[in-house]
Amino acid sequence: MNAPTPVPPGVTVAPAxxxxxxxxxxxxxxxxxxxxxPTIAAGGALMLxxxxxxxxxxxxxxxxxxxxxxxxxxxxxxxxxxFGTDMLGRDxxxxxxxxxxxxxxxxxxxxxxxxxVGLAIGLISxxxxxxxxxxxxxxxxxxxxxxxxxxxxxxxxxxxxVGNVIAAITIAEIPRVSRLVRGVVLSLREQPYVxxxxxxxxxxxxxxxxxxxxxxLAPMTVQATYICASAMxxxxxxxxxGAGTPPIIPSWGNIMAEGRALWQVKPFIVFFPxxxxxxxxxxxxxxxxxxxxxxxxxMAKRL
Amino acid sequence: MLAYIAxxxxxxxxxxxxxxxxxxxxxxxxxxxxxxIIAGDQASPEDIARIRESLGLDRPFLVRxxxxxxxxxxxxLGTSIFTNLPVxxxxxxxFEPTLSLMAITLVLAVAVAVPIGVLAAxxxxxxxxxxxxxxxxFGFSVPVFVIAYLLAYVFALELDWLPVQGYTPxxxxxxxxxxxxxxxxxxxxxxxIALIARITRAAMLEVLQQDYIRTARAKGIxxxxxxxxxxxxxxxxxxxxxxxxxxALLIGxxxxxxxxxxxPGLGRLTVDAILRRDYPLIQGLVLLFSFIYVLVNLLIDLxxxxxxxxxxx
Numbered sequence: 001m002n003a004p005t006p007v008p009p010g011v012t013v014a015p016a017x018x019x020x021x022x023x024x025x026x027x028x029x030x031x032x033x034x035x036x037x038p039t040i041a042a043g044g045a046l047m048l049x050x051x052x053x054x055x056x057x058x059x060x061x062x063x064x065x066x067x068x069x070x071x072x073x074x075x076x077x078x079x080x081x082x083f084g085t086d087m088l089g090r091d092x093x094x095x096x097x098x099x100x101x102x103x104x105x106x107x108x109x110x111x112x113x114x115x116x117v118g119l120a121i122g123l124i125s126x127x128x129x130x131x132x133x134x135x136x137x138x139x140x141x142x143x144x145x146x147x148x149x150x151x152x153x154x155x156x157x158x159x160x161x162v163g164n165v166i167a168a169i170t171i172a173e174i175p176r177v178s179r180l181v182r183g184v185v186l187s188l189r190e191q192p193y194v195x196x197x198x199x200x201x202x203x204x205x206x207x208x209x210x211x212x213x214x215x216x217l218a219p220m221t222v223q224a225t226y227i228c229a230s231a232m233x234x235x236x237x238x239x240x241x242g243a244g245t246p247p248i249i250p251s252w253g254n255i256m257a258e259g260r261a262l263w264q265v266k267p268f269i270v271f272f273p274x275x276x277x278x279x280x281x282x283x284x285x286x287x288x289x290x291x292x293x294x295x296x297x298x299m300a301k302r303l
Numbered sequence: 304m305l306a307y308i309a310x311x312x313x314x315x316x317x318x319x320x321x322x323x324x325x326x327x328x329x330x331x332x333x334x335x336x337x338x339x340i341i342a343g344d345q346a347s348p349e350d351i352a353r354i355r356e357s358l359g360l361d362r363p364f365l366v367r368x369x370x371x372x373x374x375x376x377x378x379x380l381g382t383s384i385f386t387n388l389p390v391x392x393x394x395x396x397x398f399e400p401t402l403s404l405m406a407i408t409l410v411l412a413v414a415v416a417v418p419i420g421v422l423a424a425x426x427x428x429x430x431x432x433x434x435x436x437x438x439x440x441f442g443f444s445v446p447v448f449v450i451a452y453l454l455a456y457v458f459a460l461e462l463d464w465l466p467v468q469g470y471t472p473x474x475x476x477x478x479x480x481x482x483x484x485x486x487x488x489x490x491x492x493x494x495x496i497a498l499i500a501r502i503t504r505a506a507m508l509e510v511l512q513q514d515y516i517r518t519a520r521a522k523g524i525x526x527x528x529x530x531x532x533x534x535x536x537x538x539x540x541x542x543x544x545x546x547x548x549x550x551a552l553l554i555g556x557x558x559x560x561x562x563x564x565x566x567p568g569l570g571r572l573t574v575d576a577i578l579r580r581d582y583p584l585i586q587g588l589v590l591l592f593s594f595i596y597v598l599v600n601l602l603i604d605l606x607x608x609x610x611x612x613x614x615x616x
Contacts, residue, residue, distance in 0.1 A: 237446065240559065281443075
């Protein structure tokens with residue numbers, strides 16, 4: 001077919017042109033995905049770093065974060081105490097590193113629990129008109145209490161513990177998930193493929209499992225990352241105002257609460273946990289923004 | 304229209320009823336003995352019994368709830384366990400600083416956020432747009448007390464431009480009043496600015512693609528006229544909605560901001576109430592803040608007809 005045209009004598013052939021546009025080779029696989037979504041890469045990397053720090057806290061040159069050294073109170077950062085010491089002489093570097101455990105535990109636990117409960121409530125109210133009327137009134141009520149205050153009210157009646165903090169923040173975050181899921185379910189119910197499934201005689205539980213649930217996963221994952229970020233901030237705020245994790249547990253909010261009285265003269269006590277908390281929340285938010293763009297192309301680059 | 308307003312106002316009643324029922328039931332559904340928890344670890348059995356009686360925990364739930372609701376309808380939020388003062392009196396004493404802080408924050412946030420959101424949408428994809436979006440992500444991520452300490456450290460301690468802490472009532476002059484509230488308002492406003500700027504940008508991007516914007520441009524209307532008259536007005540409904548929803552952020556943030564800047568407001572009162580486990584006071588504060596939040600959002604719902612004449616009820 002493509003036999004070269006015979007060249008008459010005396011005619012020189014022009015050199016072949018190079019490609020005007022070099023062929024685009026989209027990177028494939030996981031690396032390619034990260035390449036196209038740098039926010040996910042950045043957020044995920046920071047997140048993994050924090051996670052590694054929390055998991056390997058005992059091997060990162062830390063000492064017992066609760067060990068007192070009354071002779072070495074409020075020392076500024078030095079070679080012996082990288083982040084200095086607090087007013088009881090405890091090593092701040094160790095406390096901050098161990099503090100990652102509390103923040104991440106609360107963040108992940110709240111995101112998971114709120115997603116599961118919110119998903120259940122959202123599915124029920126998306127499918128039953130009666131339950132919808134009742135559940136959504138309750139959610140309206142819960143949503144009209146600012147989440148920090150709701151958590152504060154719950155914490156006032158329970159003994160401070162990490163479990164209770166998780167429960168309090170979860171209750172405050174559930175309405176957001178259930179609203180989201182309900183909205184998705186209501187719009188999916190109108191989809192032709194759901195009608196088709198109904199017409200084919202598929203039972204309701206199967207429709208939920210096969211046609212509704214998979215479609216709620218993308219928006220829920222995005223929402224869960226935002227909830228994780230917000231839970232870590234609320235945990236720190238609760239601890240900061242004295243309504244959170246018991247002071248014995250080194251959490252970033254607790255370290256800042258202890259540094260509060262001295263912040264004008266010893267600002268480093270507040271500074272280090274503040275930086276770690278901000279960076280962690282930033283990482284989760286970047287991850288959330290990136291996931292939103294990746295999972296919902298219609299929303300991408302808009303918000 | 305009147306019927307719509309009436310319906311919207313009536314619709315807030317069940318919402319407030321759910322809030323009240325929830326806040327009240329917590330005493331009964333909380334794990335353990337709330338009276339013992341409120342009394343603290345060193346309390347004697349007599350103390351616990353006294354608190355149980357003052358909270359009405361010794362009487363049946365429905366009877367107590369009925370009484371309590373009746374009281375609230377008459378403007379009585381109960382009595383503080385710690386000070387024995389009426390909760391309404393304690394709240395009234397602390398109302399001004401918080402109202403001042405929120406009002407300044409609201410004005411500041413809207414004045415900053417809307418223009419930068421408009422700018423970001425106009426110059427979409429540019430360096431300015433990226434900077435605004437980056438600021439928004441940071442605003443969401445840096446907790447309010449971190450910003451508060453940072454501002455206080457730089458502008459009050461290091462540069463000595465503004466007072467570090469405290470509050471001066473408005474009655475002692477607008478200058479000192481404002482001076483004390485500038486830093487807290489910026490700290491409290493950051494996340495709010497991020498939220499409003501982001502939604503302003505999104506709403507403006509949507510509107511700027513509309514045909515009537517092209518028409519306006521074709522008619523030779525200047526850039527400012529297009530942005531602020533034609534586009535912003537049509538993008539105002541989602542922006543105003545978010546301003547209302549964001550009030551919840553302000554309320555939560557005020558609790559922290561007032562603690563950092565030692566402002567004797569409702570947020571500070573909330574913190575004191577938690578530390579003393581003064582549940583009647585916490586109940587009253589939660590009810591009050593939720594009521595304000597519901598009220599603001601009701602007014603915003605009603606304002607849609609003014610902002611967008613196409614919305615008719």
